[in-house]
Amino acid sequence: MLHELFTPSLQHGLDLAGIFVFAISGALLAVRKNFDVFGMAVLAEITALGGGLIRDLIIGAVPPAAFTDLGYFSMPLAATALVFFLHPQVERIQGAVNVFDAAGLGLFCVTGTTKAYEYGLGLTASVVLGLVTAAGGGVLRDVLANEAPSLLRWDRDLYAVPAIVGATMVALFIHFDVLGALTGTLAVLTAFVLRLLAMRFHWRAPRAWNRRSASTEEE
Amino acid sequence: MLHELFTPSLQHGLDLAGIFVFAISGALLAVRKNFDVFGMAVLAEITALGGGLIRDLIIGAVPPAAFTDLGYFSMPLAATALVFFLHPQVERIQGAVNVFDAAGLGLFCVTGTTKAYEYGLGLTASVVLGLVTAAGGGVLRDVLANEAPSLLRWDRDLYAVPAIVGATMVALFIHFDVLGALTGTLAVLTAFVLRLLAMRFHWRAPRAWNRRSASTEEE
Amino acid sequence: MLHELFTPSLQHGLDLAGIFVFAISGALLAVRKNFDVFGMAVLAEITALGGGLIRDLIIGAVPPAAFTDLGYFSMPLAATALVFFLHPQVERIQGAVNVFDAAGLGLFCVTGTTKAYEYGLGLTASVVLGLVTAAGGGVLRDVLANEAPSLLRWDRDLYAVPAIVGATMVALFIHFDVLGALTGTLAVLTAFVLRLLAMRFHWRAPRAWNRRSASTEEE
Numbered sequence: 001m002l003h004e005l006f007t008p009s010l011q012h013g014l015d016l017a018g019i020f021v022f023a024i025s026g027a028l029l030a031v032r033k034n035f036d037v038f039g040m041a042v043l044a045e046i047t048a049l050g051g052g053l054i055r056d057l058i059i060g061a062v063p064p065a066a067f068t069d070l071g072y073f074s075m076p077l078a079a080t081a082l083v084f085f086l087h088p089q090v091e092r093i094q095g096a097v098n099v100f101d102a103a104g105l106g107l108f109c110v111t112g113t114t115k116a117y118e119y120g121l122g123l124t125a126s127v128v129l130g131l132v133t134a135a136g137g138g139v140l141r142d143v144l145a146n147e148a149p150s151l152l153r154w155d156r157d158l159y160a161v162p163a164i165v166g167a168t169m170v171a172l173f174i175h176f177d178v179l180g181a182l183t184g185t186l187a188v189l190t191a192f193v194l195r196l197l198a199m200r201f202h203w204r205a206p207r208a209w210n211r212r213s214a215s216t217e218e219e
Numbered sequence: 220m221l222h223e224l225f226t227p228s229l230q231h232g233l234d235l236a237g238i239f240v241f242a243i244s245g246a247l248l249a250v251r252k253n254f255d256v257f258g259m260a261v262l263a264e265i266t267a268l269g270g271g272l273i274r275d276l277i278i279g280a281v282p283p284a285a286f287t288d289l290g291y292f293s294m295p296l297a298a299t300a301l302v303f304f305l306h307p308q309v310e311r312i313q314g315a316v317n318v319f320d321a322a323g324l325g326l327f328c329v330t331g332t333t334k335a336y337e338y339g340l341g342l343t344a345s346v347v348l349g350l351v352t353a354a355g356g357g358v359l360r361d362v363l364a365n366e367a368p369s370l371l372r373w374d375r376d377l378y379a380v381p382a383i384v385g386a387t388m389v390a391l392f393i394h395f396d397v398l399g400a401l402t403g404t405l406a407v408l409t410a411f412v413l414r415l416l417a418m419r420f421h422w423r424a425p426r427a428w429n430r431r432s433a434s435t436e437e438e
Numbered sequence: 439m440l441h442e443l444f445t446p447s448l449q450h451g452l453d454l455a456g457i458f459v460f461a462i463s464g465a466l467l468a469v470r471k472n473f474d475v476f477g478m479a480v481l482a483e484i485t486a487l488g489g490g491l492i493r494d495l496i497i498g499a500v501p502p503a504a505f506t507d508l509g510y511f512s513m514p515l516a517a518t519a520l521v522f523f524l525h526p527q528v529e530r531i532q533g534a535v536n537v538f539d540a541a542g543l544g545l546f547c548v549t550g551t552t553k554a555y556e557y558g559l560g561l562t563a564s565v566v567l568g569l570v571t572a573a574g575g576g577v578l579r580d581v582l583a584n585e586a587p588s589l590l591r592w593d594r595d596l597y598a599v600p601a602i603v604g605a606t607m608v609a610l611f612i613h614f615d616v617l618g619a620l621t622g623t624l625a626v627l628t629a630f631v632l633r634l635l636a637m638r639f640h641w642r643a644p645r646a647w648n649r650r651s652a653s654t655e656e657e
Contacts, residue, residue, distance in 0.1 A: 057495055057500075058491075058495070058500065058501055058502060058505060059500065059501055060500035060501065119501075120501075121501055121505055121506070122505075122506070122508070124508055124511060125501070125505040125506065125511070128505070128511070129505070139582070143581060143582065143584075146584065147584060148471065148473075148583065148584040149477075149582060149584075151476070151477070151480070152468065152471075152473040152474070152476070152477030152480055152481065152582065152583075153472070153473060153474070153477065154472055154473060154474035154477065155472075160476045160480075161476070204474065205474035205475050205476050205477075206474065206475055207469070207472065207473070207474050207475065208469045208475070208478065208521060208522045208523075208525040209522065209523055209524075209525065210525055210526050
């Protein structure tokens with residue numbers, strides 16, 4: 001099956017790891033918002049599984065993978081338990097969490113794109129769904145936490161661009177019929193490294209020109 | 220059919236009653252947020268039908284029941300009319316409204332779980348969808364009203380737990396092949412009573428340990 | 439096919455125009471919220487395509503049209519580019535944008551209703567989905583921008599009512615078997631003109647009676 005670029009067990013292990021780190025970011029935001037342990041679990045589940053869930057609803061893959069694989073469902077609960085008991089320690093290794101989150105971003109933009117393509121969508125739509133898979137959970141997380149989505153804000157380091165680049169690479173590999181474990185890994189790594197660089201050098205996307213007046217805008 | 224635990228007409232009557240009281244809570248929040256009568260109707264519809272709608276999209280039951288049963292659609296409009304004309308009186312009986320809301324919670328966690336199981340989902344996923352059915356509408360209500368979902372906040376009495384308990388009882392009954400009108404009613408009543416107790420004694424779920432410092436947290 | 443009331447190419451051209459103006463409103467809100475260019479594109483896409491996307495998920499038309507027609511996907515990007523480079527000029531013609539938005543509202547409430555009916559939904563449900571098609575994108579836009587949905591607020595000119603009227607006209611035309619290019623156009627124009635009048639004369643819907651006390655409310 002195409003969207004299992006790697007061996008099934010490796011793919012599954014990577015998926016679980018990506019879900020776990022995404023869930024950590026959801027649970028951490030829940031703590032910051034003063035939610036209780038159930039709020040933490042809900043936010044962890046939705047952050048980790050929400051992007052894939054939206055993708056699956058759109059491509060008609062029901063019931064979505066999030067509801068058929070008990071492992072997918074369990075990882076966010078494990079992440080919730082970890083943050084519940086060790087919140088200050090997890091906050092302290094926020095830098096490491098961000099690195100893992102970048103890895104999850106890279107992984108999910110690639111697997112999301114391939115899965116959408118397998119379900120018969122066009123290459124452009126598959127790229128969009130790769131982005132949705134990688135970034136949709138974080139948007140749902142922020143909406144539920146009643147915050148403007150981090151993905152949309154100009155004062156955040158680039159998040160969408162690495163995912164778009166990774167997903168576009170997959171689409172090109174599919175187009176040229178060279179998608180496989182090696183090229184798939186290359187796309188994952190490219191998105192991963194781009195996101196790391198964006199965090200390291202605070203790369204940001206521009207805002208609209210001349211937002212207030214022509215003279216005072218130089219971002 | 221399994222998810223009609225009771226006779227069809229009793230089941231339908233209970234569904235309509237549950238929808239009505241959920242819709243009341245949506246219309247009341249709309250008044251508090253200063254929405255107009257259409258905002259009230261939209262919030263009433265989404266609060267009452269949103270949880271079942273999400274469940275139906277996830278299990279692939281399209282078009283969702285909310286769009287095929289005119290009664291389901293009409294009850295929130297009736298609730299809107301009631302709140303529109305008699306808002307202060309409805310606010311005054313908020314205690315009674317909360318009791319009915321607890322009954323709706325009990326009912327929907329049970330019917331949601333059974334419907335999901337009928338559509339072929341596993342027991343754990345069915346429990347999750349029971350919770351989604353019972354509490355999802357309230358989350359959508361709060362998101363549309365631009366508030367942090369009541370379900371997630373630590374300063375609210377337990378809401379998810381009674382639904383999870385009721386849904387889990389249903390799953391156990393299914394597992395041991397004893398789900399019927401009697402055991403189904405028992406699950407509904409258990410969730411209902413747990414929610415009443417949670418409101419009466421202000422049971423709350425804990426927040427993460429050591430949120431700020433190790434010394435000042437004793438919740 | 440029924441929901442192509444007009445010739446396919448005319449229908450498609452109208453759809454694209456409606457999508458474009460809806461996307462403009464999304465991109466403009468993104469600028470006001472200080473989002474970056476990717477946030478603008480996301481908000482433009484969701485404002486323009488979100489209503490139809492929800493409708494398609496509910497009626498089971500997957501993958502939704504938004505993901506199968508590259509033109510639908512491209513228009514919001516064009517709108518984003520326009521607002522990105524010419525934001526002050528677009529703001530200055532906000533009045534014209536609102537007129538086009540009203541035209542989009544009229545168009546989409548009609549096409550949304552007909553498409554839902556084609557997929558086998560009842561007339562009432564089809565009217566609701568016509569409203570969802572026309573107004574759902576704007577609600578998603580406001581939710582993502584972390585604002586109370588404009589659709590629900592009492593201090594906004596009527597938006598839902600023109601769409602409901604247009605959608606209801608379509609349902610009546612279907613019921614009496616007279617829906618065609620002429621009657622379809624009549625419904626579009628009615629909704630369009632009603633919305634223009636609502637903006638011109640600041641028509642608003644009432645809020646609940648006696649919101650605070652019986653004596654101080656006279657809206």
